Amino acid sequence: MFEDGAIVNELLVERLNYFIYVVLLLIGLHAMISKRNLIKKLIGMSIFQTAIILFYVSIAVKEEATIPIYKAEHDPHGEVHHHPEKGGEEAEAHHGPVALKDEEIKQYANPLPHVLMLTAIVVGVATLGLALALTQRIYQGYGTIEEDELLTKIERADDRASQSPLKSNQSQSPKKAKGSATAKKATASPSRKSGSASQGKSAAKRKPAKRKPGSGGGKKA
Amino acid sequence: MKLLSLVPVVAVGGLLLFAAQDFPEWGDPASPASTSPVSSHFIQSTGVDTEVPNMVTAVLADYRGFDTMFETVVVFIAGMAVLAILKSSGRRKGKREHEVEAEPDLIVTNTVRLIVPVIQIFAFYVLAHGHVSPGGGFQGGVVMGASFILVALAWDLEVALARFSAEKCILVAALGIVLYGGIGFLSMLLGGEFLDYAELEKVLPVSREMARYHAMLGVEIGVGFTVTAIMFALYANLSTEGRLKGGL
Amino acid sequence: MMENAIAWIFIFPLFGAVACALVGMRQSKLCYPISGLSMLGATWAGAETLMQAVQSPVHEVSYILGGWTLDAFPRGVGIEFRADLLGALITLVVLGVGLIVSLYSKLPVREETPGKEPLFYVLFLLQITGLAGICLTGDAFNLYVLIEVAALTGYGLIAMGTNRAAAATFNYLILGTIGASLYLLGVGYLYIKTGTLNMVGVQEVIQANGLMDSPSMQVAFALIGLGILIKMAFFPFHAWLPNAYCNAPTTTSCLLAPLVTKVMIYVMIRMTLTVFGVEFSFESTLWSEFMPWLVVVAIVCAAVMALAQREIKRMLAYLIVAEVGYMVGGVWIYNYYGLIGSIFHIISDACMTLCLFLGAGLILRKAKTTHFDGLRGLFAKMPLTMIGFFVGGFSIIGLPPTCGFFSKWYLITGGMVSQRWEYLVVLMFSTMVMVVLFFRLIERIHLAVNEEGKNLGHGHGDLGLTEEQTRFDEGPLSMLIPLLLAASVVLVIGIYNQDVVNQIELFLEPFDLPKGTGRP
Numbered sequence: 001m002f003e004d005g006a007i008v009n010e011l012l013v014e015r016l017n018y019f020i021y022v023v024l025l026l027i028g029l030h031a032m033i034s035k036r037n038l039i040k041k042l043i044g045m046s047i048f049q050t051a052i053i054l055f056y057v058s059i060a061v062k063e064e065a066t067i068p069i070y071k072a073e074h075d076p077h078g079e080v081h082h083h084p085e086k087g088g089e090e091a092e093a094h095h096g097p098v099a100l101k102d103e104e105i106k107q108y109a110n111p112l113p114h115v116l117m118l119t120a121i122v123v124g125v126a127t128l129g130l131a132l133a134l135t136q137r138i139y140q141g142y143g144t145i146e147e148d149e150l151l152t153k154i155e156r157a158d159d160r161a162s163q164s165p166l167k168s169n170q171s172q173s174p175k176k177a178k179g180s181a182t183a184k185k186a187t188a189s190p191s192r193k194s195g196s197a198s199q200g201k202s203a204a205k206r207k208p209a210k211r212k213p214g215s216g217g218g219k220k221a
Numbered sequence: 222m223k224l225l226s227l228v229p230v231v232a233v234g235g236l237l238l239f240a241a242q243d244f245p246e247w248g249d250p251a252s253p254a255s256t257s258p259v260s261s262h263f264i265q266s267t268g269v270d271t272e273v274p275n276m277v278t279a280v281l282a283d284y285r286g287f288d289t290m291f292e293t294v295v296v297f298i299a300g301m302a303v304l305a306i307l308k309s310s311g312r313r314k315g316k317r318e319h320e321v322e323a324e325p326d327l328i329v330t331n332t333v334r335l336i337v338p339v340i341q342i343f344a345f346y347v348l349a350h351g352h353v354s355p356g357g358g359f360q361g362g363v364v365m366g367a368s369f370i371l372v373a374l375a376w377d378l379e380v381a382l383a384r385f386s387a388e389k390c391i392l393v394a395a396l397g398i399v400l401y402g403g404i405g406f407l408s409m410l411l412g413g414e415f416l417d418y419a420e421l422e423k424v425l426p427v428s429r430e431m432a433r434y435h436a437m438l439g440v441e442i443g444v445g446f447t448v449t450a451i452m453f454a455l456y457a458n459l460s461t462e463g464r465l466k467g468g469l
Numbered sequence: 470m471m472e473n474a475i476a477w478i479f480i481f482p483l484f485g486a487v488a489c490a491l492v493g494m495r496q497s498k499l500c501y502p503i504s505g506l507s508m509l510g511a512t513w514a515g516a517e518t519l520m521q522a523v524q525s526p527v528h529e530v531s532y533i534l535g536g537w538t539l540d541a542f543p544r545g546v547g548i549e550f551r552a553d554l555l556g557a558l559i560t561l562v563v564l565g566v567g568l569i570v571s572l573y574s575k576l577p578v579r580e581e582t583p584g585k586e587p588l589f590y591v592l593f594l595l596q597i598t599g600l601a602g603i604c605l606t607g608d609a610f611n612l613y614v615l616i617e618v619a620a621l622t623g624y625g626l627i628a629m630g631t632n633r634a635a636a637a638t639f640n641y642l643i644l645g646t647i648g649a650s651l652y653l654l655g656v657g658y659l660y661i662k663t664g665t666l667n668m669v670g671v672q673e674v675i676q677a678n679g680l681m682d683s684p685s686m687q688v689a690f691a692l693i694g695l696g697i698l699i700k701m702a703f704f705p706f707h708a709w710l711p712n713a714y715c716n717a718p719t720t721t722s723c724l725l726a727p728l729v730t731k732v733m734i735y736v737m738i739r740m741t742l743t744v745f746g747v748e749f750s751f752e753s754t755l756w757s758e759f760m761p762w763l764v765v766v767a768i769v770c771a772a773v774m775a776l777a778q779r780e781i782k783r784m785l786a787y788l789i790v791a792e793v794g795y796m797v798g799g800v801w802i803y804n805y806y807g808l809i810g811s812i813f814h815i816i817s818d819a820c821m822t823l824c825l826f827l828g829a830g831l832i833l834r835k836a837k838t839t840h841f842d843g844l845r846g847l848f849a850k851m852p853l854t855m856i857g858f859f860v861g862g863f864s865i866i867g868l869p870p871t872c873g874f875f876s877k878w879y880l881i882t883g884g885m886v887s888q889r890w891e892y893l894v895v896l897m898f899s900t901m902v903m904v905v906l907f908f909r910l911i912e913r914i915h916l917a918v919n920e921e922g923k924n925l926g927h928g929h930g931d932l933g934l935t936e937e938q939t940r941f942d943e944g945p946l947s948m949l950i951p952l953l954l955a956a957s958v959v960l961v962i963g964i965y966n967q968d969v970v971n972q973i974e975l976f977l978e979p980f981d982l983p984k985g986t987g988r989p
Contacts, residue, residue: 018238100266118292130621136463142636244662263546284537287535
């Protein structure tokens with residue numbers, strides 16, 4: 001398995017960059033999917049995007065090539081002094097922009113992936129900023145950034161919201177039901193279970209008879 | 222759950238490594254990406270088309286300038302969206318539980334007072350010199366935004382906001398996009414395509430190539446405006462949960 | 470001016486958004502007219518571009534931004550905007566939907582997100598810019614940037630609402646970023662092997678170098694396909710969609726629900742036909758073998774989950790997942806009629822989903838709830854709204870003369886002709902489910918029977934409501950007129966369906982798709 005040309009040689013020696021980026025990508029992806037803390041998920045997202053950026057930048061590398069900025073002899077605004085040949089023309093002091101010959105292209109690394117990744121880095125930063133603002137908003141609203149606690153709270157709120165408005169109005173005249181049915185979209189339609197404290201007051205006013213015996217202080221959040 | 226999520230992850234990894242056998246070696250100068258006509262054109266003719274020595278800046282701001290415009294728009298969107306998400310109608314008065322009241326430290330404030338002007342000049346240098354050395358609008362804009370964040374860290378967020386208020390942030394960010402889009406729009410009105418800077422030779426007393434050179438500087442300045450303003454706005458909103466009071 | 474019409478499509482909303490940011494901070498009342506005017510201008514530019522594409526000899530409009538024209542520079546040096554008939558049609562649909570929603574948005578935005586109107590309109594106009602750009606661009610990396618523009622504005626628009634919306638957006642963000650990053654990775658693989666990013670350029674290199682059998686191309690196709698499937702909420706990656714669209718503010722869901730997933734289906738068609746080519750996508754890879762079966766599972770699960778819902782917006786969200794299944798299936802049965810159906814279904818589904826969500830927004834405003842049980846007597850109270858809503862509903866079921874009938878017709882023809890009986894059966898099954906869904910809703914609203922079928926009033930037809938509750942009380946005109954406009958568009962597209970299909974056929978001609986069974 002370790003002889004020349006085998007998988008290990010090809011993967012780990014000649015194509016090391018691809019192997020490294022795949023490992024990083026999997027670390028990031030695993031963090032995004034399996035971690036329960038929202039901030040850890042975002043760190044995983046950041047690692048994931050960084051791996052992709054590394055991949056692109058590694059495509060741009062050329063052996064024995066320099067960065068994609070013109071050297072002095074190719075500089076469009078450059079001044080290069082050519083020493084005059086014996087009996088030849090005068091020294092060339094200044095030259096305009098030159099189109100490179102084909103073999104000179106090998107001296108410079110490929111500029112295109114660098115450009116693409118400048119864009120990708122900025123997009124990644126923007127997404128991360130937005131995600132952090134969302135995390136703060138979630139913390140403000142629910143008091144937790146652990147996914148399992150968050151899901152419990154959300155499920156409870158969703159259950160309340162999907163209660164039918166009819167069931168709570170069965171014991172009352174339609175007019176009263178309509179008046180108390182002015183629920184905002186996010187908060188629940190009038191809940192049958194007299195639940196958390198914020199709803200307890202209005203629920204207590206409306207239907208004292210329906211309160212389940214022994215529910216005490218209602219379900220705590 | 223964690224073991225279950227390893228399965229798709231490893232599957233994706235296997236898929237990616239399966240493809241890697243087909244790829245060119247790392248650094249191979251004969252790979253398709255390096256020998257393609259697109260990349261060869263960039264290396265050969267950037268000097269002739271735009272007279273800018275830094276190929277990356279030329280590709281970023283001129284050849285693929287449209288991408289860069291939308292990149293700037295993405296930064297702008299991030300700032301606007303963070304504002305939209307965190308802006309509250311004045312609930313939550315009082316200090317947050319993690320907030321610490323501390324006096325600005327003497328050494329820190331005096332050092333920052335000396336350093337910040339230098340940082341800002343360096344930011345201008347990075348922006349303007351992006352044509353010749355690594356740099357450009359995004360890089361310069363981030364350094365400039367960082368200088369304001371440094372002021373906010375050394376003293377208080379209010380001190381930094383007094384110099385660069387939240388409304389001014391939005392104004393400057395929008396102005397950056399107007400500058401970028403405006404240069405492109407002007408080129409369109411002068412008869413070329415959108416973002417065809419060479420048409421600006423009709424209003425500027427320079428050749429077509431130098432018109433591209435100068436227009437590139439113009440769009441980079443626009444990018445710098447937007448990035449500076451949004452970096453600072455992001456910091457101000459995220460560190461105070463949208464209330465713009467208190468802070469780190 | 471006319472030759473730059475394709476540039477005006479994104480110039481109008483972009484500068485409109487910047488104007489909203491600059492002006493709206495002081496005078497937020499100006500944002501609504503600014504957005505309306507920008508959308509009007511953009512829709513004019515979109516119609517103009519479609520005209521140019523129809524009249525041009527090659528049936529496309531090519532526009533290279535930055536002036537790097539093809540006669541002097543290699544393809545791929547500049548970024549190309551290529552509006553062929555497919556792109557121009559979908560762009561016009563996007564802009565039209567945006568125009569109608571921007572007219573509708575005046576009251577809901579003010580009420581649901583007070584104090585944030587300028588921010589809303591900035592994000593709204595930039596979302597339209599992103600979506601229209603996705604449909605026009607001819608460069609693979611530019612497509613990624615525009616997908617991110619559309620995604621980030623979408624996250625902002627949804628999370629502007631309540632806390633529940635913010636929690637839903639986080640999940641959407643994680644999944645959306647995975648999708649877009651997988652797409653970017655796929656483009657990177659394409660670039661490694663072909664060296665160019667221009668869509669037509671990639672196809673040329675694949676043909677010239679015979680790259681169709683290389684494993685990296687297969688993986689690139691898989692990555693791009695997977696990324697786009699996540700973003701279009703194809704089962705089992707649909708988990709983000711119901712929560713995100715139900716908890717979003719009204720106008721946001723009216724904008725995002727008809728457009729975002731359909732534009733991603735357009736991207737899939739574009740990648741399959743233009744970038745990778747018919748031969749590679751359908752014959753070299755195995756996708757056309759197993760995708761129809763995944764589609765069957767997707768549609769069945771989505772239809773069943775829609776049946777289980779008790780709330781209008783959630784039901785509509787699961788219907789969107791089912792419609793996505795239709796369109797994906799139409800592409801992967803590898804048939805000429807299937808693709809016509811798929812493309813026509815993009816257009817008609819955008820319009821009918823718009824109708825339904827606009828109607829749901831009006832219902833929410835007046836009845837204060839979208840739960841099924843809260844809708845008694847709405848036919849008497851808001852007849853025009855209900856007519857508009859049910860035009861959308863009948864289009865989803867597929868009744869003539871709405872456009873949904875014709876697009877389903879082509880999908881069914883495709884299924885039959887290519888002998889994909891599984892797809893045909895699931896189309897029939899889901900149509901039955903949708904009939905049940907909508908007629909149950911009509912019964913609930915009109916006859917007022919509760920869960921057990923017990924009549925809630927005092928007799929047949931008596932809804933048990935007072936005179937005041939059934940008095941005519943329509944929604945505000947600024948919301949009602951866009952709904953009626955959308956309903957009439959659904960009918961008009963249905964009546965003039967042959968014109969639309971002619972253009973689609975012109976687009977599909979060079980691809981030489983099988984008209985009979987596609988399997989060897």
